[in-house]
Every structure is written in structure tokens, then in C-alpha cells.
Amino acid sequence: MTFSTTRTRDADLIEKARDLLQLFTLAVPASQAITVLKGRHWDVMKLGYQKDGLCSEFGINKEKFHERMKLLCHRSLKEIGDLILCYICIVGDILVALGPVNSVKGIRIIVKDCIVRGIPPASRVKLVKDAKVRVQTMKRLEDLRL
Structure with a gap:
């Protein structure tokens, strides 16, 4: 599984994307996992x-x-x-x-x-x-x- 973003140097966004990928690997539904991007x-x-x-x-x-x-x-x-x-x-x-x-x-x-x-x-x-x-x-x- 790959996860790509546009060019960014925002460390917080990269960290959230890593967290999102980890939640996907744990079989958390996408609708719940995406809320991590909003700060959950x-x-x-x-x-x-x-x-x-x-x-x-x-x-x-x-x-x-x-x-x-x-x-x-x-x-x-x-x-x-x-x-x-x-x-x-x-x-x-x-x-x-x-x-x-x-x-x-x-x-x-x-x-x-x-x-x-x-x-x-x-x-x-x-x-x-x-x-x-x-x-x-x-x-x-x-x-x-x-």
C-alpha cells in the first residue's frame, strides 16, 4: 500500500498521513481513519x-x-x-x-x-x-x- 501527497514540508501533515496509513493497516474503516487528518x-x-x-x-x-x-x-x-x-x-x-x-x-x-x-x-x-x-x-x- 502506498500513500502519496503533493509536495509539502508540513511535518504535521506528513505525521498524520503516517498515522492514517497505520490505521488502514489495522483494518479501521476509512470513514473513521480519515478523521485523524482533522486532529482526532x-x-x-x-x-x-x-x-x-x-x-x-x-x-x-x-x-x-x-x-x-x-x-x-x-x-x-x-x-x-x-x-x-x-x-x-x-x-x-x-x-x-x-x-x-x-x-x-x-x-x-x-x-x-x-x-x-x-x-x-x-x-x-x-x-x-x-x-x-x-x-x-x-x-x-x-x-x-x-
Whole structure:
């Protein structure tokens, strides 16, 4: 696969093009990957036994890994992604998250807790939903005071 641009010396644009090519190689849909050119943040997490993967780093055996991957069912990740406005894609043992910086960091924490400690993400979905409801309620109360 090749990626070409017109003559440019803009280092930022070249860096974004490199990032875009990397996302394409990870099978991220083009509609999501192109948002990186507009400044969207992204993160790649290796979950399995590859170099720097969570399982190899923390010594998790294959049985536990497969059990914990089932906890990360696509429904819970999709719910979390929808709540915090983040796109999440799992390809094999690699997770890609695209979105605001805080959302991407939050996804990293949730996935690490699930794979390393066995904490189901469903409990995090409930916490995020409750926090959103609290924030909306506080905003409504502030609007009433004015």
C-alpha cells in the first residue's frame, strides 16, 4: 500500500498521513481513519501475547485471557464508546480507539482493568451513565437558578 501527497514540508501533515496509513493497516474503516487528518486522537492497545501486549506484560495465561476477552463483548464496548463519544474497533488481539483525548484514555483504563484484573466493563457502563445523569441534572439546576 502506498500513500502519496503533493509536495509539502508540513511535518504535521506528513505525521498524520503516517498515522492514517497505520490505521488502514489495522483494518479501521476509512470513514473513521480519515478523521485523524482533522486532529482526532487515537490509541492502539495490544491485548495478547505480542511484544508489549497486556497478556505478555502481566503474565496472563491463555484461559484467563479468553475468559476476559469474553467480558469485553462488543456490546459493552459499543455502549461505552457511544457514551463517551469514542469509536472502538477490535481486530484480533488489538484494540483501536478513536476520539477525544479523555475518552481514549478512559477506554485504555477500562480495557486494562478488564484484561489484567478481570473487572467486567458493564459496571463501568453503569458508572458512566450515572455520572452523565448527574451532570445533566446539575446543568438543569444551574439553568433554573438563572
